Structures are given as C-alpha cells and as structure tokens.
Amino acid sequence: MEWPPERTELFPEDADNPAEREALQIVVDFEAVQARLAEFSIDDGTRAALRVFAELADVSGFVSRLREDWRALDPSEVAEDEKGCALVYAAFSELFSQFPHWDFSPRWLNALTSAWLELIAAGVPADWLLGAANRMLDRSLALAFGDQPGGARRSVDLVRAVNKVVLFLCAILGEAAAGYRESLHVHAEEFDERSGLPNLRQAIAVLDKAVTEGKPGEHVAVVVLRIEVGPVLLRMPAALSRRLLRQMVGRVHRALRPRDTLYLGAEWELVVVLPALANAPHVTLAMTRLLHLFDAAFPILGREYRLTPVAGAALFPEGGRDAETLLQGARLALHEAQRNGERSEIFRPEMDHSAARYAAIEQGFLQALRDDRLELYLQPQVDASTGACMHAEALLRWQHAAGETVAPQFIVEIAEEAGVSPQFSRWLVTRAARTLAEFALEGIPLRLSINLTANDLRDEELPDMIEQALTIWNVPADRLTLELTESAMISDEQHSLGILYRLRDLGCRLAVDDFGTGYSSMAYLRQLPLNELKIDQLFVRRMDESPQDREIVRSMIQLAQGLRLEVVAEGVETKGTWTLLSEYGCQRVQGYYFSKPIAVTDFVRWWHERRGELVRPAD
Structure with missing residues (x-):
C-alpha cells in the first residue's frame, strides 16, 4: 500500500438511494501519525507486549466481556436516536474485536479513523467518545488479567504498553475529530448541502482549467440547465424537495461522460462542464440528451413528479475566453430560450446586445x-x-x-x-x-x-x-x-x-x-x-x-x-x-x-x- 494512502471517501454519494449520506472527504495526515508514534515510543518492544496482551485477552474472553461493559455505559442520551446508539455499539465492538491485529499500519489507522469519524457524523460528541475509549482501555487490563494466576506481577510492561496506546489513540482520534470539523467547514463552502454537488465556485475553477489545458482543435462547453419552478415545487416540503433534487442529480450524473463534471448553480439550476468536445455540434447533442432525461417522471413515495427543464450553452472560444464569461453566455442563451418558448439555445454574440437592451x-x-x-x-x-x-x-x-x-x-x-x-x-x-x-x-x-x-x-x-x-x-x-x-x-x-x-x-x-x-x-x-x-x-x-x-x-x-x-x-x-x-x-x-x-x-x-x-x- 502506498504511503500515504489515497484520501478516503467516508460516505459515498448515491443520489437515488433514500438512505444516502453526505459525501465528505476526510484527509488523514499520516506523516503526523508517524510523528505521534515516535512521540509515544510505540516501538518494537511495545508492539511485542501488545501481542502478549492480545493473546491474554483472547484467552480471557476479553471481547465479549468488554462488549457487556460497554453496553453498561449506555450512550442513548448523547446519540441522536436509537439507530445512532446501535451504530456506536457496533463500531466499538468491531474496533475492539480487532484488537489482536492492531499493527499501527496505514491501513489499520485509516480504518480506525474512518470508523471513528463515522461515529462523530452519527451525532455522538467526540469528547464523550474519547472519554469512553479511555475508560474502556483502562478496564481492559482488569478484564485481561483478572483471571490469570500471577497476572498482576506480569502486567507491568503490559500496563505501560496499553497506557501508551490510550494516550496515542486519544491524541490521534482527537486530531481526527478536529480535522472532521474543519472538513465540514470546507465542505460547506464548496458543496451544496441539499444536492451534495460541488458549487458554482468549483465549476468556475474547473471550467477555467479546461479552457487553459484544452488541446488545439478541441472544444470546451458549459451547459446551464434550469428547472421551471412552479407551484408544485414552491409548496413542496423541504425533505421531499431534497429527495427530488437528489434523484434529478443522479439521473443527470449517470448520463455524463466520465470527464464531464456536474455542479449546482442557483436553486434548481445545474451547471455541466463539457471538456474535450470533438466539434461544436456535440454540445447540441449533449443538451438534447440532457433534456430527454426529463421526459420520464421522477417517482417518489408512490407519486410521480415531472420537471420541465430549459437549457443554455456557451462554447469556448466563441462564447467567451474565460469561465465567468462562458457561464454568463450560457445563462443568456437559457434566458433567450425561455423568452422564445424554446427548450434550448446556444449563445450567439448578438445575445449580448439583446441582454443589454x-x-x-x-x-x-x-x-x-x-x-x-x-x-x-x-x-x-x-x-x-x-x-x-x-x-x-x-x-x-x-x-x-x-x-x-x-x-x-x-x-x-x-x-x-x-x-x-x-x-x-x-x-x-x-x-x-x-x-x-x-x-x-x-x-x-x-x-x-x-x-x-x-x-x-x-x-x-x-x-x-x-x-x-x-x-x-x-x-x-x-x-x-x-x-x-x-x-x-x-x-x-x-x-x-x-x-x-x-x-x-x-x-x-x-x-x-x-x-x-x-x-x-x-x-x-x-x-x-x-x-x-x-x-x-x-x-x-x-x-x-x-x-x-x-x-x-x-x-x-x-x-x-x-x-x-x-x-x-x-x-x-x-x-x-x-x-x-x-x-x-x-x-x-x-x-x-x-x-x-x-x-x-x-x-x-x-x-x-x-x-x-x-x-x-x-x-
């Protein structure tokens, strides 16, 4: 496995799945983790002691007894709901059932951090989790050695090893919790919460890059697709509106090429960046294909909802030489299509005069x-x-x-x-x-x-x-x-x-x-x-x-x-x-x-x- 590993997507987005979770990228700084390892002297001797501890734990029935001890803590008052409690129980049980395999490798640390962050995302406070983990690791000594003859005399090295692990885990997981909060902040600035899509700021950055890095003879286009907002959408409950938006996003996303990217502009407005088009007519074909996606209704909770889209597009360099100008051109084309009762338009220079008028x-x-x-x-x-x-x-x-x-x-x-x-x-x-x-x-x-x-x-x-x-x-x-x-x-x-x-x-x-x-x-x-x-x-x-x-x-x-x-x-x-x-x-x-x-x-x-x-x- 490469060091450091690829950043992990904790909650992969599935726009058509009602149980979907927010897409959130968390970056684990493994260089910092290595530094922490050195700081706490988790050396080969400590690892050997932990292996002995794992063997003793296995003999003593550590996992099953620890699970019972954990349930006695009852986190129901801090988790969001019963499902959150069940998630906490399951995650800690899984975490400690894998204790004999704790090798502090990048793979193990990545799995540990991901599980930890999923608990935090479920609504359990990070400080409470750190305290619980600390108490449980302390308790593990008694559970591991309590039934062993002479266990207390033989446990000094193991106590030191486990205490180092406790301090190490609290430090690493505390940093992970802080990183999670920072990632939430960054995510909120760059992604739309309702749709899960990157926002317009990212669209402009990607479009500028596509224009700059485009090869001679290739075309770059941006398509703005807007849904006509009628009374049904205006009066739709927020939860239902979110599901409809996500389903629409999923349908559009699956119709795009791997190199195309999808963003949310204004409310009920999608922005599609189409790089490396072989010729200009391809943008017309792309818009037609996108519009046809809306011919079928969107089924939600036993009802069918129909959405009416209008699209506008702009091509580089005819419609502009930078991202913001291209985006403006696509929106002008969309406005022209709406005024003329058409479903789509491609930006033409004369539209600038019409817009000024x-x-x-x-x-x-x-x-x-x-x-x-x-x-x-x-x-x-x-x-x-x-x-x-x-x-x-x-x-x-x-x-x-x-x-x-x-x-x-x-x-x-x-x-x-x-x-x-x-x-x-x-x-x-x-x-x-x-x-x-x-x-x-x-x-x-x-x-x-x-x-x-x-x-x-x-x-x-x-x-x-x-x-x-x-x-x-x-x-x-x-x-x-x-x-x-x-x-x-x-x-x-x-x-x-x-x-x-x-x-x-x-x-x-x-x-x-x-x-x-x-x-x-x-x-x-x-x-x-x-x-x-x-x-x-x-x-x-x-x-x-x-x-x-x-x-x-x-x-x-x-x-x-x-x-x-x-x-x-x-x-x-x-x-x-x-x-x-x-x-x-x-x-x-x-x-x-x-x-x-x-x-x-x-x-x-x-x-x-x-x-x-x-x-x-x-x-």
Whole structure:
C-alpha cells in the first residue's frame, strides 16, 4: 500500500438511494501519525507486549466481556436516536474485536479513523467518545488479567504498553475529530448541502482549467440547465424537495461522460462542464440528451413528479475566453430560450446586445414603477344589443426613455424576473380603483377589468390588498372585474381556488380571459367561481370569412350560457362580426371597430360624446 494512502471517501454519494449520506472527504495526515508514534515510543518492544496482551485477552474472553461493559455505559442520551446508539455499539465492538491485529499500519489507522469519524457524523460528541475509549482501555487490563494466576506481577510492561496506546489513540482520534470539523467547514463552502454537488465556485475553477489545458482543435462547453419552478415545487416540503433534487442529480450524473463534471448553480439550476468536445455540434447533442432525461417522471413515495427543464450553452472560444464569461453566455442563451418558448439555445454574440437592451428596459421599468410613470389605457366594451358602453378593459402602457413602447406582456415578464410582481400588482389595483373613483365623480357608471397573472394567484395577500385599495377609494367591489387566463387559474388549482373564492366573497367579478387558447377544461369551468367568459380574438377576427370560427364561437357562447356566464368577445373589427355575435347571444363586444385603447382622459371625453347614443364606428 502506498504511503500515504489515497484520501478516503467516508460516505459515498448515491443520489437515488433514500438512505444516502453526505459525501465528505476526510484527509488523514499520516506523516503526523508517524510523528505521534515516535512521540509515544510505540516501538518494537511495545508492539511485542501488545501481542502478549492480545493473546491474554483472547484467552480471557476479553471481547465479549468488554462488549457487556460497554453496553453498561449506555450512550442513548448523547446519540441522536436509537439507530445512532446501535451504530456506536457496533463500531466499538468491531474496533475492539480487532484488537489482536492492531499493527499501527496505514491501513489499520485509516480504518480506525474512518470508523471513528463515522461515529462523530452519527451525532455522538467526540469528547464523550474519547472519554469512553479511555475508560474502556483502562478496564481492559482488569478484564485481561483478572483471571490469570500471577497476572498482576506480569502486567507491568503490559500496563505501560496499553497506557501508551490510550494516550496515542486519544491524541490521534482527537486530531481526527478536529480535522472532521474543519472538513465540514470546507465542505460547506464548496458543496451544496441539499444536492451534495460541488458549487458554482468549483465549476468556475474547473471550467477555467479546461479552457487553459484544452488541446488545439478541441472544444470546451458549459451547459446551464434550469428547472421551471412552479407551484408544485414552491409548496413542496423541504425533505421531499431534497429527495427530488437528489434523484434529478443522479439521473443527470449517470448520463455524463466520465470527464464531464456536474455542479449546482442557483436553486434548481445545474451547471455541466463539457471538456474535450470533438466539434461544436456535440454540445447540441449533449443538451438534447440532457433534456430527454426529463421526459420520464421522477417517482417518489408512490407519486410521480415531472420537471420541465430549459437549457443554455456557451462554447469556448466563441462564447467567451474565460469561465465567468462562458457561464454568463450560457445563462443568456437559457434566458433567450425561455423568452422564445424554446427548450434550448446556444449563445450567439448578438445575445449580448439583446441582454443589454433588456437590462436597460428593466432598469427603466423599475424606475417608472417607483416614480408612478406607468399608465393605464382603456378599451371600451359595449353592449352587443344596444351599443351602450358600461364597461372597459384597462391595458398597461409604458414608453421606455428611448421612445420605444414596451408590450404589456413584456412588462409583466420583467416584473416577475425582477422580483417586483407584488409591487406592480399593487400599483395596478390601486390605479384601477382610483380610475373608478374618478369616473364616479364624472358621473360615469362604469365597470373596469384588469388582468392578473398566475403569480398574483399565489399571493395570499392579494384579496386583502384589493379590499384595501377599494376601501381607500370608496369603490364598490362589483365595479372591478379581474381577468385571468385559463392556465393561470389551474397552474396550482387547489391554491388558486382558495384565492378566487376569497375574491368572489369580496364582491369582485371574475372572468376567464382568452378562452379557447388554453386548457379549456369543462371540469374547471364548473368548479371556478366565474362571472364572465371572454372569447379570444383569435376566433373572433375571422368570423366573417371562416365558417369553422363561427361555429367555434357559437359553441363557446352556448357553453357559457349553459353555465350562466356572461360572454365578452374581443377582436371585433367589422360590423358583420358585431352582428353575428349579437345574434349568437354574446352580451358584450370589444375591438377596434369601436375604439382602440385610449388614455383615461380621452376615454372620458369619448364616453360623454356618445352618452345616450348607440356607439358609432371609429373614425
């Protein structure tokens, strides 16, 4: 055996094994052990005395009697649990049953130290263990010589030998315990506790090394794979989340080449370093293979969990010449894939410009939110039979400093990614309540619709926040309609239902928006406390020309009528479409035929000009 031996992995990681233990590397300093041996003079004479002691111990039944003596110590008050106690008993029994073979060799010392550290890892204090070992070795003299004639006279050398062993073991094992604590500290700095994976700091070091040591003609890539965190993961208990993460890590790890390495980046984000790729297309193949790993569910405790991954990659040198730049490029590619609804992307230089533009817009939006420079534009919804306008939809408008009008959906995305969704929703609800209060002063008995997101339905404080805004502005709750998409309502069905019923009890009206473009489940329509169903413009715009669209819209209206829901159709651009919808029984219509979205002051003027009259076509 080489001296010193390889460092020992005490608890090998098995990510798919529920009984797995933390991977922790402990380095035994055998040079220090040799120095200790010399310090305590455990020479050939001492070893010979110990061999005699071993023979006497064997004759005297030392091991079985010592085991009974050990059990009398009862460590149940210091071990974590019954299993920990059993581990302590077993380890000490094994330790002393091997006493005749104590040869102080590197192999023996390594086994001893590993067993000792496993006891400490089980939760038994090191000081208590050292004291117990000391008492047991002292007791061993009486057990070994008690039944031997003249044992006391012949035991002086053996007593000295055993005492040296006691001191030696206490010193070595004390150092091992201190080393264990230091290793825990180092491990915490370099490894993620939940996944057992090395962290991003190590990923950057390995990636830099791969770039520096790469051979000409070989490619180095880094892949960032991120799991979409939905309500299921957000509400999952910590223990179950850890098991799911470990199982995911195990599945990915087994799919990698021996030379590839896996790390944990942010939460639910894996980083894979792929060195020595033969050509650039191999990174595309690697990403495809990684994504396919998630096609199968992850079974845990009798249930199956499905995870949705998105991946981004960057190649050296095209995507950067150092680890941090490559990692940044991979994350930009991942972000681009998410924005485009793709599963994966490879970094391209133009993504840097896109990211810079996105960052500028984000900063501008955050400043506009703080300075209250966002605006609501209103689009009328008119009675399909009379043309009277008693309802409008509030649509977000914001113009970036560069003069660019930013799409509402993009603004919502920025708010979510910047972590300001609650503040943005509060601004939206408060501005809508203030607008309704201003309408009341103008003598306009209008209802107003605003759009909420799936994130809003995860906010337990949403109903209280809406109630507070309506109270401050003295607005009846039934004047405010909350529109949500089908997917938002069922993204976390049970939790969403609770929020929706609280909003309904508050008195607000609830509408399902863009009906027909999502899940369109009859079951959820029956369960949700809805007042309105809004037909998406995708089906409305072509009703004049498409018999299929006409039939789809007619069926939707009949369905809503059967469920006693009011029907709103958006995307009305011709008088013919308006007429058809009215004939089908649609209650309200909305679209450019009546008016495009306009500023609040323009809407007030528009409404007063048409008061008491049928709405005329827009100019």
